[in-house]
Amino acid sequence: MVASAGTRPGWSRRAQYGLFFGFVATVATVIVGLLMLILSLAAPQSYAAVRGAALDFVSPVSNALNEVATTTTGLVSGAGDYWNAARQNGDLKKQRTAMLRRMIEAKAILLENQELKRALALRERDRRTVATGRVVGSSFTSPRRFAILSVGKSDGVEVGMPVRAADGLIGRVIDAGSYASRVLLVSDRANIVPARLVRGGLPVIATGRGDGTIDVRPLEVGRNPFRKNDIIVTSGTGGLYPPLWPIARIVRLDDDGAIALPLADPGQISFALVEPPFEPTAIAEAARPEEAR
Amino acid sequence: MTRSALTPSRGSSLTRGPQPAALAIPAASVLLATALSALPIVSNHGWWPDTGLLMLIAWRLLRADAWPAWLAAPLGLVHDLMTGAPIGLSVALWPAFMLAFDIIDRRTMWRDYWIEWVLAAIFIGLFVIAQWRVAAWDGAPVHFASVAPAILIGIVCFPIAAFVAARLDRWRLGR
Numbered sequence: 001m002v003a004s005a006g007t008r009p010g011w012s013r014r015a016q017y018g019l020f021f022g023f024v025a026t027v028a029t030v031i032v033g034l035l036m037l038i039l040s041l042a043a044p045q046s047y048a049a050v051r052g053a054a055l056d057f058v059s060p061v062s063n064a065l066n067e068v069a070t071t072t073t074g075l076v077s078g079a080g081d082y083w084n085a086a087r088q089n090g091d092l093k094k095q096r097t098a099m100l101r102r103m104i105e106a107k108a109i110l111l112e113n114q115e116l117k118r119a120l121a122l123r124e125r126d127r128r129t130v131a132t133g134r135v136v137g138s139s140f141t142s143p144r145r146f147a148i149l150s151v152g153k154s155d156g157v158e159v160g161m162p163v164r165a166a167d168g169l170i171g172r173v174i175d176a177g178s179y180a181s182r183v184l185l186v187s188d189r190a191n192i193v194p195a196r197l198v199r200g201g202l203p204v205i206a207t208g209r210g211d212g213t214i215d216v217r218p219l220e221v222g223r224n225p226f227r228k229n230d231i232i233v234t235s236g237t238g239g240l241y242p243p244l245w246p247i248a249r250i251v252r253l254d255d256d257g258a259i260a261l262p263l264a265d266p267g268q269i270s271f272a273l274v275e276p277p278f279e280p281t282a283i284a285e286a287a288r289p290e291e292a293r
Numbered sequence: 294m295t296r297s298a299l300t301p302s303r304g305s306s307l308t309r310g311p312q313p314a315a316l317a318i319p320a321a322s323v324l325l326a327t328a329l330s331a332l333p334i335v336s337n338h339g340w341w342p343d344t345g346l347l348m349l350i351a352w353r354l355l356r357a358d359a360w361p362a363w364l365a366a367p368l369g370l371v372h373d374l375m376t377g378a379p380i381g382l383s384v385a386l387w388p389a390f391m392l393a394f395d396i397i398d399r400r401t402m403w404r405d406y407w408i409e410w411v412l413a414a415i416f417i418g419l420f421v422i423a424q425w426r427v428a429a430w431d432g433a434p435v436h437f438a439s440v441a442p443a444i445l446i447g448i449v450c451f452p453i454a455a456f457v458a459a460r461l462d463r464w465r466l467g468r
Contacts, residue, residue, distance in 0.1 A: 025363040032385075033382075040379040054375060061328070065332060140340075141443070143443075146377050189435045209439070211338055265337070266337075
């Protein structure tokens with residue numbers, strides 16, 4: 001096949017001008033696009049309203065289809081549960097009795113903790129969940145890790161609020177529309193969470209790797225403190241994420257740190273809870289580096 | 294024989310003509326492909342093919358006059374808004390791709406299926422690399438190895454987009 005030669009104007013002056021102005025218009029749009037890109041990198045907040053509106057436009061589709069997808073995957077995994085059911089049952093019963101024992105211990109520790117806190121007169125603000133939503137979508141074509149949540153400003157969600165599931169931390173809200181919001185997941189490279197190791201309480205830094213895993217480094221340089229299957233939790237430093245939220249489990253060690261898998265997989269969880277920031281001043285603090293970036 | 298040809302019958306090649314909105318169908322199909330990013334897919338990797346980009350390239354390779362080149366900018370704006378990419382990335386890149394395709398159209402003497410696939414592969418790669426660099430400037434410098442699969446998957450998925458564009462073109466022109 002011969003290449004499509006494009007439009008050749010011939011001798012018509014009118015057609016020549018038409019082509020030329022079309023070319024100028026296209027170059028102009030490229031320049032406008034570059035300026036918009038620079039603005040969105042330098043001052044991401046300037047597009048907040050537009051991005052929120054776009055989210056509201058997209059989310060009804062995601063919401064409706066999400067039900068279908070959940071039902072389908074539920075059918076498949078539901079059928080799988082019947083396989084080898086008797087042995088699973090035995091295992092689960094054994095686990096349950098072990099869990100019950102641990103739970104009673106935990107309750108005792110909680111009680112003791114409350115008494116100790118009262119003795120120290122340590123005050124903690126009343127924390128209530130702002131909104132509960134479903135994860136209805138994600139940025140599955142980009143190197144960034146975002147999820148779309150089915151709650152927005154009309155439910156009280158604001159930019160900067162931390163989001164968690166029952167299993168652990170998910171991330172924080174970066175765009176909020178009226179009915180949907182976009183969450184920066186803990187596995188995104190730009191999400192840096194101050195954390196600590198449950199075993200020993202050593203302070204560490206958790207950074208996303210962009211592929212669903214998390215890079216964990218100790219704050220102090222020294223011997224690699226991690227072990228496989230260690231759990232890391234938020235430390236509350238910085239005031240954005242409340243302390244003691246589970247984040248991830250270590251799966252592999254490397255030279256001076258480790259690679260961890262988030263405990264709350266956004267693809268598996270059914271509900272996500274949006275919580276107020278740990279310290280109210282944290283929203284202003286969180287907004288500042290965004291603008292400086 | 295002649296009479297039977299003159300009586301209007303549904304579906305015969307004589308009475309078939311272009312669709313009423315034939316001119317808008319290419320751009321509309323790109324918008325629709327972009328809207329696929331609203332699907333409730335929750336992935337830990339960003340490796341899914343960028344359907345909007347694939348449709349754009351497929352149409353442009355099929356026809357130089359699918360849309361005026363500047364129209365790629367508004368299409369790119371919708372793409373940026375829907376996928377959550379930094380606004381301006383596709384607005385700048387898509388019309389730039391159209392200009393590049395214009396130059397390529399002038400320079401290539403022959404075109405066959407393989408050359409089109411190679412061209413598409415180059416532009417898919419350019420877009421993913423640009424997206425990766427912009428993400429790095431935006432504070433998320435990931436390793437190239439974690440975006441390379443996205444290029445490969447996009448290249449492998451391109452023939453599907455080319456097929457859809459070709460079928461849509463035949464349908465809209467009533468051939």
